[in-house]
Amino acid sequence: MLRRTILSALLAALALAPAVTMAADTPGVTATEIKIGNTNPYSGPASAYGTIGKALGAYFKKVNEEGGINGRKINYVTYDDAYSPPKTVEMVRKLVEQDQVALLFQTLGTPTNTAIHKYMNQQKVPHIFVATGATKWNDPKNHAWTMGWQPNYQTEGRIYANYILKNVPDAKIGILYQNDDYGKDYRKGLHDGLGEAAAKKMIVMEQTYEVTDPTIDSQIVNLKNSGANVFFNVTIPKFAVQAIKKAHDIGWKPLHLLNNVSSSLGTTLKPAGLEASKGLITALYMKEITDPQWKNDKGYLDWVAWMKKYYPEGALDDQANAYAYSVAQTLVQVLKQCGNDLSRENIMKQAASLKNLELPLLLPGIKINTSATDFAPIEQEQLARFDGERWVLFGELYDAAKR
Amino acid sequence: MEIFFQQVVSGLATGGIYGSVALALVMIYQATDVVNYAQGEMAMFSTYIAWTLINAGVPYWWAFFGTLVISFVGGVLLERVIIRPVESAPILTIVIVCIGLLVILNSVAGWIYSYIQKPFPSPFPPKPIMLGTVVFGAHDLGAIGVTLVVLALLYAFFRFTTLGLAMRAAAQNPVSSRLCGIRVGWMLAIGWGLAAMVGAVAGMMVAPIVFLDPNMMAGILIYAFASATLGGFTSPGGAVVGGLIVGVIENLVGTYVHFIGTELKLTVALALILIVLVFKPSGLFGRATIHRV
Structure with missing residues (x-):
């Protein structure tokens, strides 16, 4: 027993x-x-x-x-x-x-x-x-x-390229990106998405900045002067607000594609000014918590x-x-x-x-x-356009896995 | 040619920023004989005080002058509480105390106000001024103007007032000054107070351009050091001119010298510090100081 x-x-x-x-x-x-x-x-x-x-x-x-x-x-x-x-x-x-x-x-x-x-x-x-x-x-x-x-940043870059090819056939693209892996990934995504021939034809100027730079005014001046009608803005919030405000102040009104990194109303668009931010386009994957549509x-x-x-x-x-x-x-x-x-x-x-x-x-x-x-x-991710108050989603969900 | 002028104008605008912070650096060096590495963070903190006042509904200019008073008191207190105990310690100790102050102010600002950047109002009209095709920001011009006014006031203060002269004496020769009846300790404290005020002005002029956040001054301070070194640490006017020169050189080199481009702009500023220190340590407008050892 x-x-x-x-x-x-x-x-x-x-x-x-x-x-x-x-x-x-x-x-x-x-x-x-x-x-x-x-x-x-x-x-x-x-x-x-x-x-x-x-x-x-x-x-x-x-x-x-x-x-x-x-x-x-x-x-x-x-x-x-x-x-x-x-x-x-x-x-x-x-x-x-x-x-x-x-x-x-x-x-x-x-x-x-x-x-x-x-x-x-x-x-x-x-x-x-x-x-x-x-x-x-x-x-x-x-x-x-x-x-x-x-x-990932390259996927997002390709989404913008896709949008440009479909909607802006005469695009002259100016890019501002942070000079590190993050900025270069976005840049590569855009280049790949456009394809070699279109990239060569469309991209008229590329400018970089360092995180230590106090301002990016000089780069914005150069980009405006290049005659670009599309501005691909690959910057962290600190510089995104400056870029949005400066472009607005000097009267440069390109199609402004802002990377998701800086798409927050609270951290970027409100400080930069909602009027100056009107018309921005970004790609989103999260609900933007300061956006009234989710309240x-x-x-x-x-x-x-x-x-x-x-x-x-x-x-x-x-x-x-x-x-x-x-x-x-x-x-x-x-x-x-x-x-x-x-x-x-x-x-x-x-x-x-x-x-x-x-x-x-x-x-x-x-x-x-x-x-x-x-x-x-x-x-x-899905593209959204800023109407002065909130991000308005448009187009269909872009799925990188299906391409 | 248009791009050249636009870059010069834009360089003068950023140069004005460097100059105003450099002025605060030179101010404290003149008044106390130390280089204050926490100057940028003190200015940032003052700007937050102004922001708080403005958000509480205080009109801009009231908030502006209110901030100057608060900054002055704050600067004096910092000297009394933190610098005073290490006053006669080796220079390295003071440098480290200043760096400690830098880190503390930065973290405290982040703790109180969070790291989300905030827009800061400008007292000048938002409409840019056009000269042909070249665009001047009204705030940029205004900020340079304010810096020049501060410069003129400082010049007059150090040259024509008894207090200003006493402060210079106390900084340069503490022992003799004391023998003449100058209260050296208090002169140093007032020097910190004044430098905090000048920094506050710089902060309030910079914030509308770079936006207010606890790390606002990190990049600017390096350029401000380059400006102060170029102009000469003993010359307030030199610091402002140095700032404008650095701003313009940086933009032109970034635009026209392709192997430098926008990637090596900071390197240009650092190289400038090095070149000046090697070939003309007193800067363009500074006096060579001789210390008996």
Whole structure:
């Protein structure tokens, strides 16, 4: 009898064993906790983005209060890297080697993520939903442990090219772009989208700026003088407001294509002046939270309620807080799909198995899909024109995966 | 040729910005003999104070002068509380304290006002002035005008008032000044107050162009250093002229010298600092200072 009890107890233990060992095998995962690492610029030149890191923490607080994911609470560890790649390397090594996180989530910035790209893939630690739109994060063949989230900049560049070819046959295009990977990705997207012959014929001037430049007035003057009737504006909000205002002030009225990076009403258009912003065209994938058309939308109202409860010090007119909310929801979905198998392999596998995931703050109709060969979660965007008050969506949803 | 003139005009406009910040740098150097790396952030902070006042419904010019008073008091307090304890420490200590102040002011501004950029009103009409095909921004011209007025006031202050003379004496020869009955400590504090005021003017003139955010001054400060070095750290007029020269050179080189282009504009400013320091350390208009060692 005793033997039988022991035997059955042993059998029961064996049956449970796989789940237990699996959890114990992955650093940062216990029966009650999943440890997640992150770096964000809480200080330094890009500190405006620091709110993303804080909002992520606020979202995980909500998840934990509601019982966590499959019984596990999220332990979110985030460090300041000041947007400085060497510091990112230092902090990420600390996260992986000392803090023993299960995965790295939403590390922010193109140069910073570039610095840890190789390391993460050598260590085989999930490096997912990075906060940058560079194209290189979608490379499952060579970098199977890294994945982006937002539509990449090249795709967006191609959307504008598509629009120009269809609507402005006599286009003379002037480009202003930031002189780094981010700006060059957009530029390449536009060039590729136009095709070699059209690009050569249509692009009349390209100007760059450095993040350290105080103003871009000189570049705008040159672009106006080139006779361009299409202005492709690839700038971060700080310079986008200057460009919009300066073009307006000197009476230059081209078809103004503004990159999604700076499409926020709160951070760009309102400071630049709504009158000067009239007629701007951009490509969107998220609901713009300061846009009055969403003020009764359920997704928006839920977001506001969450902000007020969990992140009251965060700004309600900062799109970055809506971005953080959405990307955190994507991670929660991945972890839910993992079930009890939180091995690093399975986390990557589930991140690459998202099917038609819709999020409350993405534009209606946009679905997140990933696969073993597709590490680009959001690939749909829609063009919108600013009418002086709100972004008016037009045309159909552009789907990069279908082209 | 039109593009040439337009670039010169645009260069003068940005040069005016550099000049006004450079003026604040020179001001504090003259009054206290230290280079204040936190000057840009102090100006940024003052501008936020003005923004707060304007948003509370205070008319522009009231807010403008109110900010000057608050900045003056703030500058004096900074000197009394933070600089005073390290006054006689080696220069490196003061430099590091200033850099610490820079980081603190930047973060505090971000904490209070967030990093979202804000439009800042200009007291000048929004309509640009056309001269042939060349466009002048009314604010750009106005800002240069304001900088020149500040310059004239400073010149008069340091040259013709007892207080101004006492301050110069206190900065250049503390020991003798003290023996003459000048309260050196307070002179330094007033110097910080005045520099904070000049910085506030610069901030309020810059913000309508580059928009107000906590990192507004980061790029400008480097060019302001180039301007002050070019004009001479001992010459307020030189700082303003230096600013205008840097602004114009930067634009013309960026437009016409293709291997430099817009990519190496900052390098031009840094190279300028280096060249001036090597060949004429006192700058174009500065006096060579001789220290007995």
